[in-house]
Structure formats: C-alpha cells, structure tokens
Amino acid sequence: MENNKLLQIMDLCVTYKTQEGLVHAVNNLNLEISDKETLGFVGETGAGKTTTAMAIMRLIPCPPGKIEKGKIFFEGEDLLKISDRKMRKIQGKDISMIFQDPMTSLNPVMRISEQIMEMILLHKKINKKEAYAEACKLLELVGIKKERADDYPHQFSGGMKQRVVIAISLACSPKLIIADEPTTALDVTIQAQVLSLMKDLKDEFGTSMILITHDLGVVAEICDKVAIMYAGSVVEYASKEKLYLNPSHPYTKGLFNSIPKLDTDEEFLEEIDGLPPEPTDVISGCAFNPRCPYCMERCEKEKPGITYLDKEHYVCCFLYENK
Numbered sequence: 001m002e003n004n005k006l007l008q009i010m011d012l013c014v015t016y017k018t019q020e021g022l023v024h025a026v027n028n029l030n031l032e033i034s035d036k037e038t039l040g041f042v043g044e045t046g047a048g049k050t051t052t053a054m055a056i057m058r059l060i061p062c063p064p065g066k067i068e069k070g071k072i073f074f075e076g077e078d079l080l081k082i083s084d085r086k087m088r089k090i091q092g093k094d095i096s097m098i099f100q101d102p103m104t105s106l107n108p109v110m111r112i113s114e115q116i117m118e119m120i121l122l123h124k125k126i127n128k129k130e131a132y133a134e135a136c137k138l139l140e141l142v143g144i145k146k147e148r149a150d151d152y153p154h155q156f157s158g159g160m161k162q163r164v165v166i167a168i169s170l171a172c173s174p175k176l177i178i179a180d181e182p183t184t185a186l187d188v189t190i191q192a193q194v195l196s197l198m199k200d201l202k203d204e205f206g207t208s209m210i211l212i213t214h215d216l217g218v219v220a221e222i223c224d225k226v227a228i229m230y231a232g233s234v235v236e237y238a239s240k241e242k243l244y245l246n247p248s249h250p251y252t253k254g255l256f257n258s259i260p261k262l263d264t265d266e267e268f269l270e271e272i273d274g275l276p277p278e279p280t281d282v283i284s285g286c287a288f289n290p291r292c293p294y295c296m297e298r299c300e301k302e303k304p305g306i307t308y309l310d311k312e313h314y315v316c317c318f319l320y321e322n323k
C-alpha cells in the first residue's frame, strides 16, 4: 500500500439475506482515499454507497448482512481483522460518521454540551471541565454560540442540529469523516451553508472525507475525487475535473445529462432509461446492460473489468477496452 493512502478497500463483497433472496449489496469494490482528500461517492438509492460506509465502520448488522470477502486497510491495518475493542477505539476517534438525519444521531433528552463531551471523554484523557470548554469551542467553530451549549436538540433548527452533529464528528480530530447524505434532510439554503461549513472545516483540519451523495452539484462543490456507483460496484472513478470534463461510463453520462444546464435552452432533461435493478435481481454480464443505449451482445454475457483511461481515471465498460 502506498504511504499516503489513508484508506484502501480491496475486492469488498457484502450480502444481505432477505425473504426475497440474497442481496448482493456491494460487489468486488475497490477504492482508495489519500490523506486530506475528499472522495464523492455518487449513485442512486440502493447502489451500495451506505453499505460500503457501514462496512468501513464495521457496522453491518450480521445477520442479515455479511461481509463475504475483501480487505479494508486503514493506515495499513485491515479493519476487518482487528479486534472489536480496537475497532471501537477507531470508531469516533480516527473515523467518524455523519448521518443524513441529525435526529438519528442526537439524543433528544441530553443537552448538546453533554453529547459533545461524551465523545471527547470517551477518547481523550481530560477532565469534565476541560471537555466542556472543548465542546464550547467546537460549537463556536461550527457557527453556534457557546451560550447555546446547554440547550436540548429540540431547541435547534434542522441546519443547526446538523452543525452539532458535525461538531461531534470533529470532537476527536478524526483522520477520516464519512458523511452520508449530510445535507439531504435540510432546506436548500441551509444545505448550502452546511456544505460550505464542511468545506471550510476540511480545509482547516486537513481531514479526509468520504461524501456519500446522489447530487453531482454537491460533488462539484466539495470533492477532489469521485467514484460513481451502480448496483454495488464502482463503474467510474476519476478526479472531479476529469469526471466533469470527460464523463465516460454510459451511466455517468446519463447522470450528467439529467442535470439542468444553464448554458443551453433545452426544455427537457434526458433521463436514464429504465430503473435501477431490484436488490435481489441477478443480471448477467454488465449490471447496467438493461438500461444502456450502447449495449452490445457481449455486455449481456460478460462483466467488464477496469479500463484505465489515464493514471487517475478508470471506467468499467467494454466500449473503452483496447482504446
């Protein structure tokens, strides 16, 4: 593993047993993230983004979930092999997670200061008074006056609650933050404020971040690299600039065509034909073949491997083989 790689996922496969059958939520996923880098994880609901995040945190409920195979190296150590005790130390301290709905992360009957302090005291050897002072500092950092530290979550708006969650996630200066659709539950104007806060904090602390989203606008705002996911696999991976200038996988092209453009007077947006596969669907060949306008005979039988368009841009599609 290269030295500056903070996280490296190799060949990860995750399944869930359901009444309808076995769901292959993540299939042979390979990804890496370097120090101080923000990786956007883009795809429709059910593409496997959240499952991958939960696998990194080792929070896949087992059963019904199961990590069938793969390796998740964090700072050179395979998170899937370390003891539960060691993993608990990493959770929250080295890797923290921000969920979509702040109310699922905050305890409604605990003061905000107590909730931030709880995280600080769990991982740092300091006394309560020092932890309280740190909690107030963190609140100010995310734009909340320290005088509000002893309020309860219900006294805050949605955007402010998400700021509190961000403060908790920063409490132990993690090396990696995984943010799962952190602005989806918020109003559009508040979304922009929270995003700009996350961008500032990332720049200030140099924390690496995985940002899970279905919104390419959010990616443009904050990410360095982008992984496009479809049906449990990464189908295209590139730097943000390369992806926006040269989207290559037919699915990525479809995603870009479905965003409104300011520089044309097209009245209608092009949609991607069809629907994402049902979780239990088993599609032979390329998983995108039922929706792909370029589908060839071969696509229905074989799975495309990775083709590098250049050192930092790869795509999984037969159209680019031997080019």
Ligand code: SF4
Pocket: 249, 250, 251, 286, 287, 288, 289, 292, 293, 294, 295, 296, 299, 304, 316, 317, 318, 319
């Ligand atoms: Fe389309 Fe075939 Fe490429 Fe899959 S491999 S995206 S079906 S052209």
